[in-house]
Amino acid sequence: MQGVARNFFTLAVVYALCGMALGLHMSISQDHSQMPVHAHTMVAGWLMSAVFAFFYHLFPVARDKTLAKVHFWLTAVSGIGLLVGLFFLLGGNAAIEPVVAMSSMGFYAAMLLFAFIALPTVWKS
Ligand code: HEM
Numbered sequence: 001m002q003g004v005a006r007n008f009f010t011l012a013v014v015y016a017l018c019g020m021a022l023g024l025h026m027s028i029s030q031d032h033s034q035m036p037v038h039a040h041t042m043v044a045g046w047l048m049s050a051v052f053a054f055f056y057h058l059f060p061v062a063r064d065k066t067l068a069k070v071h072f073w074l075t076a077v078s079g080i081g082l083l084v085g086l087f088f089l090l091g092g093n094a095a096i097e098p099v100v101a102m103s104s105m106g107f108y109a110a111m112l113l114f115a116f117i118a119l120p121t122v123w124k125s
């Protein structure tokens with residue numbers, strides 16, 4: 001695994017470790033108020049980043065494009081902004097809401113960019 005594929009795989013494992021640690025904390029403390037952060041860290045973080053990693057591993061043509069690097073950084077920055085922001089928002093810090101809103105839109109834009117990169121690649125292959 002190389003380049004953007006390896007970056008996504010590393011990001012996926014970091015999300016899994018953080019998300020599961022939060023899940024354990026929720027279970028032990030019996031306080032599930034951070035459940036949306038745990039759920040999104042696991043599925044939108046760990047699972048989606050792993051799918052991106054294996055996609056770019058299977059299609060080196062897509063991996064070597066500059067747009068793939070843009071896709072990685074937009075996904076990473078907006079995803080982390082979304083999850084960290086949501087953690088503080090659910091913790092009672094309402095002022096952080098614009099960060100969560102902007103990050104959500106960035107995360108959606110990253111998915112649109114992935115559609116733009118991935119669909120032509122799979123249809124041409
Ligand atoms: C150390 C392992 C884990 C622990 C201790 C843990 C713990 C929890 C807890 C306490 C909840 C809240 C349940 C509720 O309030 O109804 C939850 C929800 C959730 N977890 Fe985990 N979890 C773990 C691993 C995972 C993994 C590996 C995934 C996915 C890959 C995952 C995905 C989810 C999702 C999607 C929800 C939300 C479910 C819903 O909408 O009701 N969790 N987890």
Ligand code: HEM
Nearest residue numbers: 035036037039040043044045047048082103104105107108
């Ligand atoms: C633009 C990014 C996203 C936004 C703004 C968003 C927003 C939301 C909202 C508002 C809920 C309801 C939470 C609640 O009722 O407490 C939710 C639930 C959920 N979303 Fe997302 N979502 C996003 C991306 C995703 C992605 C990409 C996945 C999966 C790959 C996902 C999986 C889930 C799951 C499993 C739940 C149920 C667990 C929960 O209630 O927290 N979401 N999402």
